[in-house]
Amino acid sequence: MTHRVAAHRIAIVGAGPAGFYAADGLLRTRPDLRIDLIDRLPTPFGLVRAGVAPDHQGTKAIVRQFEKLLTQPGVRFAGNVEIGRDLSWDELREGYDAVIVATGMTIDRKLGVPGEELPFVWGSWKFIAWLNGHPDFRIGPDLSQVRKVAVIGNGNVALDVARVLAKSADEMARSDIVPEAGAAIAAAPIGEIAVIGRRGPENASFTNNELGEMGRLARAVAVTDPAGLDVQPPASDSTPERLRKGRNLEVLRGFAKNQPGSKPITVRFVFNRSLSAIAPGEFDLVITCIGYSGVDYPTGDDVFAVGWARRGPTGTIPTNRANSLAAAQQVVAWLGDRDPKSGPDPLPVAVDLAGWHRIDEAEVAAGAKVGRPRVKLTDWKALLDTAEGDGPTSSRA
Ligand SMILES: Cc1cc2nc3c(=O)[nH]c(=O)nc-3n(C[C@H](O)[C@H](O)[C@H](O)COP(=O)(O)OP(=O)(O)OC[C@H]3O[C@@H](n4cnc5c(N)ncnc54)[C@H](O)[C@@H]3O)c2cc1C
Numbered sequence: 534m535t536h537r538v539a540a541h542r543i544a545i546v547g548a549g550p551a552g553f554y555a556a557d558g559l560l561r562t563r564p565d566l567r568i569d570l571i572d573r574l575p576t577p578f579g580l581v582r583a584g585v586a587p588d589h590q591g592t593k594a595i596v597r598q599f600e601k602l603l604t605q606p607g608v609r610f611a612g613n614v615e616i617g618r619d620l621s622w623d624e625l626r627e628g629y630d631a632v633i634v635a636t637g638m639t640i641d642r643k644l645g646v647p648g649e650e651l652p653f654v655w656g657s658w659k660f661i662a663w664l665n666g667h668p669d670f671r672i673g674p675d676l677s678q679v680r681k682v683a684v685i686g687n688g689n690v691a692l693d694v695a696r697v698l699a700k701s702a703d704e705m706a707r708s709d710i711v712p713e714a715g716a717a718i719a720a721a722p723i724g725e726i727a728v729i730g731r732r733g734p735e736n737a738s739f740t741n742n743e744l745g746e747m748g749r750l751a752r753a754v755a756v757t758d759p760a761g762l763d764v765q766p767p768a769s770d771s772t773p774e775r776l777r778k779g780r781n782l783e784v785l786r787g788f789a790k791n792q793p794g795s796k797p798i799t800v801r802f803v804f805n806r807s808l809s810a811i812a813p814g815e816f817d818l819v820i821t822c823i824g825y826s827g828v829d830y831p832t833g834d835d836v837f838a839v840g841w842a843r844r845g846p847t848g849t850i851p852t853n854r855a856n857s858l859a860a861a862q863q864v865v866a867w868l869g870d871r872d873p874k875s876g877p878d879p880l881p882v883a884v885d886l887a888g889w890h891r892i893d894e895a896e897v898a899a900g901a902k903v904g905r906p907r908v909k910l911t912d913w914k915a916l917l918d919t920a921e922g923d924g925p926t927s928s929r930a
Pocket residue numbers: 546547548549550551552571572573574577578579580581584585586589592614615616617635636637638639657658661690693839840841842847848849850851853
């Protein structure tokens with residue numbers, strides 16, 4: 534496919550929130566740009582699809598905004614194209630006037646303690662990617678004998694993991710959890726989930742709503758030791774941080790009044806505990822939720838990083854917006870009055886917007902049959918076959 538265009542071409546690598554916000558920022562100032570949103574998956578939306586918990590459909594609703602951007606003139610979705618594998622970063626840079634790196638961070642950080650490589654120890658990314666149907670992570674842990682679970686970490690991902698394990702099948706019925714994962718969790722003999730933080734409760738990173746939700750689960754009671762809750766948020770913190778932490782302490786004081794064992798599952802919040810080793814016996818499953826790292830990408834005047842790839846794995850979906858909008862302005866300034874590059878379309882055959890829509894429609898239709906928002910396709914071949922449908926897999930509008 535060869536064509537010559539007079540517009541600047543921008544490659545955004547990674548079709549997660551940061552990539553979409555960057556595309557939005559570019560189009561606001563330069564609607565004439567040709568923007569390719571490239572993702573290694575045949576599906577867009579990054580961690581909104583593969584990370585955000587399957588029972589938090591409200592959070593996932595942001596994809597409707599992102600979807601609108603995909604239909605803007607000049608914007609092309611190119612799924613199933615991995616930069617560094619299907620096209621080198623150098624080739625990419627040769628073919629585009631600027632490159633925005635929005636590749637996120639999806640390698641589980643290690644605890645660095647003996648026993649971490651044991652088969653019952655899972656990183657949260659691997660575990661949540663399984664629940665969420667990421668095609669690279671189709672096998673989950675064997676839950677059939679799991680009675681005691683340790684969830685290591687004191688952020689919202691730890692709460693997501695504990696909550697999804699603790700919720701009843703009824704509570705998960707309107708989620709888009711992968712059916713096999715949902716069935717395995719419902720059938721598991723889980724009796725206790727310990728959410729373990731190495732620092733005190735006054736330092737937990739939980740947000741108030743997510744922590745409060747742990748107190749309203751049908752088959753699980755949240756408990757914690759009242760000793761140790763007589764603390765205050767650090768005075769050196771900002772006012773919003775102190776308010777958040779203070780409210781968390783109130784919620785935890787409520788949990789401290791609950792009776793362990795009063796529901797089938799006890800979720801126990803444990804603070805000030807560092808695991809120095811993991812050995813079989815104490816827990817049947819350990820899930821580490823201690824952050825992520827990413828892979829390196831090239832640097833250069835024409836390369837701009839955004840989102841988790843730039844800032845590291847912190848913050849919510851909207852946190853990525855400001856940084857992406859700022860990067861978009863830097864790109865526009867960099868383009869300045871440079872002549873647009875010309876040349877053949879640098880991209881290999883990709884899953885285009887129509888292909889993603891075929892996947893979307895198939896998943897939503899499968900979900901409608903069982904009263905769920907969607908049932909995800911989790912197999913690469915099924916995803917690619919469905920994307921292909923009867924039509925072409927690559928086109929430029
Ligand atoms: C488990 C979990 C739960 C979360 N829950 C919430 C929540 O409830 N609410 C909330 O607001 N935030 C939540 N977050 C945070 C939120 O998901 C992130 O802030 C956001 O997704 C980061 O956006 P990003 O675009 O930088 O990265 P990502 O969303 O990770 O997107 C990166 C994209 O780049 C693609 N990619 C990577 N490498 C390449 C390559 N070489 N070539 C092509 N494509 C590539 C990936 O496939 C991916 O689609 C959660 C995060 C996690 C991990």
